[in-house]
Amino acid sequence: DQQVKQNSPSLSVQEGRISILNCDYTNSMFDYFLWYKKYPAEGPTFLISISSIKDKNEDGRFTVFLNKSAKHLSLHIVPSQPGDSAVYFCAALTGGFKTIFGAGTRLFVKA
Amino acid sequence: GAGVSQTPSNKVTEKGKYVELRCDPISGHTALYWYRQSLGQGPEFLIYFQGTGAADDSGLPNDRFFAVRPEGSVSTLKIQRTERGDSAVYLCASSLVAGGRTDTQYFGPGTRLTVL
Numbered sequence: 001d002q003q004v005k006q007n008s009p010s011l012s013v014q015e016g017r018i019s020i021l022n023c024d025y026t027n028s029m030f031d032y033f034l035w036y037k038k039y040p041a042e043g044p045t046f047l048i049s050i051s052s053i054k055d056k057n058e059d060g061r062f063t064v065f066l067n068k069s070a071k072h073l074s075l076h077i078v079p080s081q082p083g084d085s086a087v088y089f090c091a092a093l094t095g096g097f098k099t100i101f102g103a104g105t106r107l108f109v110k111a
Numbered sequence: 112g113a114g115v116s117q118t119p120s121n122k123v124t125e126k127g128k129y130v131e132l133r134c135d136p137i138s139g140h141t142a143l144y145w146y147r148q149s150l151g152q153g154p155e156f157l158i159y160f161q162g163t164g165a166a167d168d169s170g171l172p173n174d175r176f177f178a179v180r181p182e183g184s185v186s187t188l189k190i191q192r193t194e195r196g197d198s199a200v201y202l203c204a205s206s207l208v209a210g211g212r213t214d215t216q217y218f219g220p221g222t223r224l225t226v227l
Contacts, residue, residue, distance in 0.1 A: 004153075043115070043202055043218025044154065089153050097142070098167060099216070101153030 003027045004092050006102035013109050019077040021105050023090030026071065030092040034099070035064060035075045038087045047088075048075070080109045113137070115219035117203050123225045124193055132188040132222045136205030143186050144216060145178055146202040154202055160186060193226045200224070 005024045013019045021035075031052040036044035050057040050064045050073070057064050063076045077084055090102040116135040124130050136143050141162055146154035156170040162183045171177070175193075180186040190197055200221040206214040 006153075009151075041220060043204070043220050045218070046215045091153070096167075097144075097159050098156050098170070099144075099154075100156070101146075103151065103153050 002103070003030075004090055004100050004102040006090055006105050008105050009103070010106040010108065013080045013107065015082055015109055015111050016079045019075075019080045019084065019107055019109065021075040021077075021088050021090075021107065023073045023075075023102055024071060025073075025090075025092055027092070027094065027100075028071070029094045030100075032093040033064070033066060033073050034091045034093075035062075036089040036091060036101075037084075038089065038104070044089055077107075080107075082109050082111050085109045115203055115205055115217050117201075117219040117222050119222060120220065121223045121225075123227065125227050126193060126195060128193050128226075130190050130193055130224065132190075132201050132224070134186045134188070134203030134205075134219060136184065136186070136203070137217055138184075140205035140207055140217075141183065142206040142208060142214065142216075143180060144204045144206075145186070145188050146204065148200045148202055148221070150199075157188075190224075193224075195226050198224055198226045 034049040035047040037047045038044040048059050048062045048064050066073045087104045087106050089104045091099050118133045143160040145157040148154045158168045158178050160180045175191045178188045200223050202221045204216040204218045206216045
């Protein structure tokens with residue numbers, strides 16, 4: 001039973017445009033959400049996070065939006081750059097240290 | 112400074128053999144995590160250490176899997192009687208203090224285990 005779902009396995013975006021990666025979750029006890037970025041042959045790297053008491057968090061070109069009623073979060077990258085091409089994982093915490101990851105979305109940013 | 116390192120980077124073994132995977136966390140990080148990532152999936156939590164003790168091993172799939180961290184630094188994940196289904200990338204991460212919710216986990220590059 002997947003508690004964190006990333007239903008789009010891949011996304012292709014033109015350089016300079018907005019990339020929107022989506023994530024849905026089923027566990028209403030999740031209270032902290034994270035996005036990680038992963039390049040081939042490397043471990044995931046933390047990108048941005050959001051607490052369940054907020055609905056938006058912004059860090060440079062990256063913004064995460066949380067819709068608790070819909071159990072949905074999204075990561076916006078504006079403007080997208082070729083170096084953003086990677087696999088992006090959505091993840092969630094229930095209040096402790098156990099992180100539940102989605103299956104990932106592979107982003108291709110075309111120059 | 113040095114990041115999380117994992118050795119070996121690749122391990123090929125035969126079904127039924129025993130393997131050990133090593134993780135060197137960032138110096139000073141007290142929390143250490145092991146994950147397993149199968150093809151096309153995200154990392155799956157296995158075990159979490161706070162210092163020398165396993166605070167949560169609920170993600171270990173069965174008793175063939177065991178992990179230790181005897182001095183609160185390096186950790187070893189041990190798999191007995193390996194099965195083909197154990198083939199995956201095993202990731203290690205560390206963070207400065209316990210908590211998880213606000214402490215960034217830093218991941219190593221992983222060990223790719225292939226069981227023939």
